[in-house]
Amino acid sequence: MDQRFFQLTGTDVQKYSWIIPPDAMIAVGELVVVTDENPGIRYFARVTGIGHDVQSGGFLVHALPIGCTGPDGIFRKPRTMPPLHSPVRSLDTKETLLLRRFMGELEVGYLMSGNQQITTLPVGIPAQALNQHLGIFATTGMGKSNLMKVFCASAINTRKSGILLTDPHGEYATGEPGSPSSRGLVHHPLAPEGLSVFTIRDARIADEYGMKPLQICYNDLSIADLGLVFDLTQSEYEVVNLLLPFQTSDIIDFFVNEQVESLPSHLRTTAYIGNQQDIAQRIRSGSPDALRLVQRQVRTLLDLTSGFVHEKNSSLPEILAALDANKVVLIDIPGISDAAELFILSAISRAVFKEKQHRFIGQGSTGNQGTVLICIEEAQRVLSQRSEKTGIFREIAMEGRKFGLGIGVITQQPKNIDQRVLAQMNTLFVMGLADRQDREIIASSAKHDLRVLDTEIQTLDRGDVIISTIGIPFPVSCHIHHFEAYLDRLWESASGFT
Numbered sequence: 001m002d003q004r005f006f007q008l009t010g011t012d013v014q015k016y017s018w019i020i021p022p023d024a025m026i027a028v029g030e031l032v033v034v035t036d037e038n039p040g041i042r043y044f045a046r047v048t049g050i051g052h053d054v055q056s057g058g059f060l061v062h063a064l065p066i067g068c069t070g071p072d073g074i075f076r077k078p079r080t081m082p083p084l085h086s087p088v089r090s091l092d093t094k095e096t097l098l099l100r101r102f103m104g105e106l107e108v109g110y111l112m113s114g115n116q117q118i119t120t121l122p123v124g125i126p127a128q129a130l131n132q133h134l135g136i137f138a139t140t141g142m143g144k145s146n147l148m149k150v151f152c153a154s155a156i157n158t159r160k161s162g163i164l165l166t167d168p169h170g171e172y173a174t175g176e177p178g179s180p181s182s183r184g185l186v187h188h189p190l191a192p193e194g195l196s197v198f199t200i201r202d203a204r205i206a207d208e209y210g211m212k213p214l215q216i217c218y219n220d221l222s223i224a225d226l227g228l229v230f231d232l233t234q235s236e237y238e239v240v241n242l243l244l245p246f247q248t249s250d251i252i253d254f255f256v257n258e259q260v261e262s263l264p265s266h267l268r269t270t271a272y273i274g275n276q277q278d279i280a281q282r283i284r285s286g287s288p289d290a291l292r293l294v295q296r297q298v299r300t301l302l303d304l305t306s307g308f309v310h311e312k313n314s315s316l317p318e319i320l321a322a323l324d325a326n327k328v329v330l331i332d333i334p335g336i337s338d339a340a341e342l343f344i345l346s347a348i349s350r351a352v353f354k355e356k357q358h359r360f361i362g363q364g365s366t367g368n369q370g371t372v373l374i375c376i377e378e379a380q381r382v383l384s385q386r387s388e389k390t391g392i393f394r395e396i397a398m399e400g401r402k403f404g405l406g407i408g409v410i411t412q413q414p415k416n417i418d419q420r421v422l423a424q425m426n427t428l429f430v431m432g433l434a435d436r437q438d439r440e441i442i443a444s445s446a447k448h449d450l451r452v453l454d455t456e457i458q459t460l461d462r463g464d465v466i467i468s469t470i471g472i473p474f475p476v477s478c479h480i481h482h483f484e485a486y487l488d489r490l491w492e493s494a495s496g497f498t
């Protein structure tokens with residue numbers, strides 16, 4: 001909005017409107033202040049709609065009040081309203097500073113007011129919001145990967161919480177493959193202290209970037225995760241349930257070394273002579289077809305993960321220690337299949353959950369001072385309405401908060417995420433959703449009412465996001481920093497040139 005004043009022509013406590021001449025500029029999402037001089041109240045509002053005003057030939061502008069401050073300077077929800085003809089104008093410097101005090105430490109971009117970036121107002125998420133779950137909803141190409149890198153870069157800077165992220169595209173650690181100008185988190189000035197990368201790349205590359213080899217041992221895995229990765233039949237679930245009491249290393253030994261066809265069934269009395277007597281005894285009642293399928297699936301998963309799943313060695317203690325030290329932990333697994341990615345993310349997530357739960361039970365809340373966020377890309381794979389497909393992730397979504405453990409749900413299809421999981425999320429990033437049903441689902445689960453921002457959500461450009469989070473009393477429009485430019489700034493401030 002240009003600097004001229006306009007006059008309020010109509011209000012109710014939830015909607016302001018005024019008319020601007022045809023040559024004046026205003027954009028959806030713009031922040032304005034309406035002043036009521038007498039009691040000294042300033043009402044903050046954001047433009048939600050613009051239309052033609054036939055009578056005056058100008059534009060009729062509608063805005064949503066987002067808060068107000070009185071003479072005491074406290075920002076409140078607007079329960080009063082400004083009188084008719086009150087002046088409407090852009091924010092001044094003091095008012096911009098007032099909004100700045102709501103921003104958290106995990107900086108992601110600059111506040112947008114309409115089409116303008118306010119570079120004096122960096123937008124950040126409070127670190128304490130991370131154990132209260134976070135959702136990132138973005139149509140492909142809108143800048144989700146860039147956002148994740150900026151978010152992790154800020155976490156490396158602030159070291160207020162641990163973040164776990166798997167990267168099957170190999171783009172977060174060293175930059176987008178095949179794009180020489182793209183950089184990754186290893187290029188962060190504080191990467192040696194704040195980033196731990198566990199990789200399946202060869203030792204030469206790992207050494208060059210200070211990455212550690214990723215190792216998962218058999219007992220880190222759970223047979224229950226077959227249900228996460230494959231579509232199991234009822235009889236297969238029965239076999240999996242029969243196997244739950246056994247160590248995964250024994251289950252793997254059994255399925256790798258035995259031919260389940262030769263097992264004595266409960267109808268036959270022939271003795272089994274292999275190593276895993278107890279397992280053989282227990283699954284004798286299982287359907288032979290289901291046993292064969294389970295065996296094939298176990299072997300397939302071992303083949304898919306053979307480069308880093310071993311009988312004994314495990315990176316999990318190091319991963320847990322890095323998360324405890326509030327580092328960003330990147331599981332760099334370029335080229336790995338969908339199934340194998342889910343299998344290991346589930347193994348690591350379970351280990352973090354059990355550790356946090358164990359400390360909570362043993363030491364109460366004092367044992368869980370740190371916050372950890374586990375991010376899941378394409379989260380509809382594991383958090384859909386089908387509960388057998390959710391495994392440890394639903395447990396974290398429902399119970400993690402009290403142990404200091406949050407889940408970061410990243411998806412293009414929020415309508416395919418279990419609504420009970422969405423309802424747990426206290427921070428939402430919305431990056432352009434074309435599908436109306438997706439937008440409605442998000443709007444109804446956000447802590448702020450996002451329905452009125454529907455036009456703004458539909459007009460978001462690449463890199464733009466609407467953030468609704470606890471700690472910031474209104475939904476914020478923000479342009480995410482371009483990761484490489486943000487890195488340059490971090491390097492400048494690391495070397496004292498600010």
Ligand SMILES: Nc1ncnc2c1ncn2[C@@H]1O[C@H](COP(=O)(O)OP(=O)(O)OP(=O)(O)O)[C@@H](O)[C@H]1O
Pocket residue numbers: 138139140141142143144145146147462463464479480481482483
């Ligand atoms: N905030 C931003 N500012 C400037 N450029 C951006 C921003 N966000 C993304 N881009 C650019 O847009 C392109 C696509 O971004 P990105 O890869 O992050 O999108 P994406 O949503 O992850 O896409 P996909 O779903 O295909 O992986 C990249 O070239 C990136 O550099």
